[in-house]
Amino acid sequence: MFKEFKEFAMRGNVLDMAVGVIIGAAFGKIVNSFVADIMMPPLGLLLGQVDFSNLFINLSGKPLASLAEAKTAGAPTINYGIFVNQVIDFVIVAFAIFLLIRQINAMKRRSEAPPAVPTTKSCLYCLSDIPLKATRCPHCTSELKAAT
Numbered sequence: 001m002f003k004e005f006k007e008f009a010m011r012g013n014v015l016d017m018a019v020g021v022i023i024g025a026a027f028g029k030i031v032n033s034f035v036a037d038i039m040m041p042p043l044g045l046l047l048g049q050v051d052f053s054n055l056f057i058n059l060s061g062k063p064l065a066s067l068a069e070a071k072t073a074g075a076p077t078i079n080y081g082i083f084v085n086q087v088i089d090f091v092i093v094a095f096a097i098f099l100l101i102r103q104i105n106a107m108k109r110r111s112e113a114p115p116a117v118p119t120t121k122s123c124l125y126c127l128s129d130i131p132l133k134a135t136r137c138p139h140c141t142s143e144l145k146a147a148t
Contacts, residue, residue: 028093035088055081 008014036053044050056067060075070077120129126140136143 027096028089031089031092031096035085035092039088040085052081052084055079055084 040052044052054067056070057078057080058064058070058075059077062075064070064073064075067077067079119132121132123130123137123140123142123144125142126137128137128139130137134144
């Protein structure tokens with residue numbers, strides 16, 4: 001059983017997936033930092049000095065000044081500011097993946113060979129493959145129209 005697991009784990013696609021997950025997690029941290037530390041502060045300033053990560057709806061009925069205070073008090077809250085940050089994170093990651101896939105597809109299209117020009121045709125009578133320029137089928141000896 002250990003040998004089978006080792007073979008499974010050492011397959012190329014499993015290792016590629018592991019590398020992808022690790023790089024994806026690191027990329028997610030970078031995007032999260034970009035949104036929280038670089039993008040949201042100016043956006044909050046433009047919208048009237050709003051800190052999106054501190055936007056919440058207090059469900060306890062007690063007056064609470066900040067999300068940190070609500071968490072310390074154990075008050076139930078709806079943290080819609082954090083949700084807004086996560087939606088922006090998702091949009092940025094999705095756009096980055098879109099750009100990456102777009103580039104990969106463009107490179108694939110450039111590297112693909114043009115479609116092959118056919119060199120044979122089918123005999124109308126016996127359906128055998130014959131050269132395009134043939135005027136008589138070598139299999140059934142039927143006369144064919146010359147290729148134009």
